Amino acid sequence: MKALPIEMVETPEQVALLCERIARSTHVALDTEFHTERTYSPRLMVVQLAFDEGAVIVDPLAVRDLRPLIDALSSVTVVGHALSSDLKIFADRYDRVPASIFDTQIAAAFLGYGMQISLADLVRDLERLRLAKSQTVSDWSTRPLTPKQLDYLVDDVAHLLPMHRTLASRLEAAGRLEWAAEECASLGDVERYRGDERRAYLRLPGAMRMSRRELAVLSEIVKLRDEQARARDLPPKYIIPDDVVSGLATLRPKRVEELDQLRRLDAGVRRSLGAAVVEAVARAEALPEEQLPERPARPLGPSRDTLAAMMGVLVGEIAREHELPQSLLVPRAALDRVAREAPGDRASFERALELSHWRLALVGDPLWRLLSGELHLAIEGYAERDPKIRLLP
DSSP, X not given: OOOOOEEEEOSHHHHHHHHHHHHTOSEEEEEXXXXXXXXXXXXXXXXXXXXXXXXXXXXXXXXXXXXXXXXXXXXXXXXXXXXXXXXXXXXXXXXXOOSEEEEHHHHHHTTTSOSOOOHHHHHHHHHOOOOOOTTTXXXXXXXXXXXXXXXXXXXXXHTHHHHHHHHHHHHHHHTOHHXXXXXXXXXXXXXXXXXXXXXXXXXXXXXXXXXXXXXXXXXXXXXXXXXXXXXXXXXXXXXXXXXXXXXXXXXXXXXXXXXXXXXXXXXXXXXXXXXXXXXXXXXXXXXOGGGSOOOOOOOOOHHHHHHHHHHHHHHHHHHHHTTOOHHHHSOHHHHHHHHHHOOSSHHHHHHHHTOOHHHHHHHHHHHHHHHTTSOEEEEESTTTTOOEEEEEO
């Protein structure tokens, strides 16, 4: 493949011209490079775009406000590979993401490539080219960008538009283009990237064992920590470590002096945030019983876990038959939910699965028949060392 010419965009005026170019296009390839190590949210370092006739490297360190670019991308179909992380940066910073998305990793999953195929592997398979990935851990904050860095940046977008055409053609031939389009459409919904702050506390160590009152305290302290982290543009764990947050939830301090009992809460944090922590605890303690957070669902018991596993075997067989990743077809959480709730009728069962139309069309009926005793799983060929799952009425 002939190397694409590269255009550098480093001024607002150049961004405006780029937006005009995007407006004349129907599809634009996109990738980004960002750093996440020492900031509250990922810090955008490079934005790469590709058109059929050339590549563009946008420098966010030189052009601080990229909102015009994000707005312009909403008028085209954006093509990328594993775009969730890239789009989350746009959602966090500009509260907007392109509405029309074609993700080549998702598209490839519908063609039997698995859920996690890398860009390099997909390019090798579809384009018969080997990408040099020598800059994977490069420091993208350095300027000027080196020739090797520029080659790497262009490689990440140069093959996306040709692969889009190939994958779309194959999906259409397989009758799966609408499936992939439905899955990709969810990437264009900005709500997808807004974390549920009300339940962020459940990710902390020890939360599953806490009482509802302790969870309320934990939730308030997590909110406080997140506000401080956002204001100072630091990772939340740099404000108060996760295990200390959990310790505060069980200690439930009434006075600042009680914070001395936590050895990993340093003196500086006690001075700057001690009063705010005590106030957060007081807010949680004042909540009436009916407003306390619900405890997370307990793990399935042995019989319900076995039921979910049996459903998983059936889903796995359907996924194998259609050359789809099992996790793409039905998440394990959906099977756990059905096993826990044991819906008594077909409509309730389908609501519990919470599956999109195409997924429900593939698995809804066989799963319901399995649960209703109308379908059985059998193993054949084990004695011949060629075991296969069979579905029997």
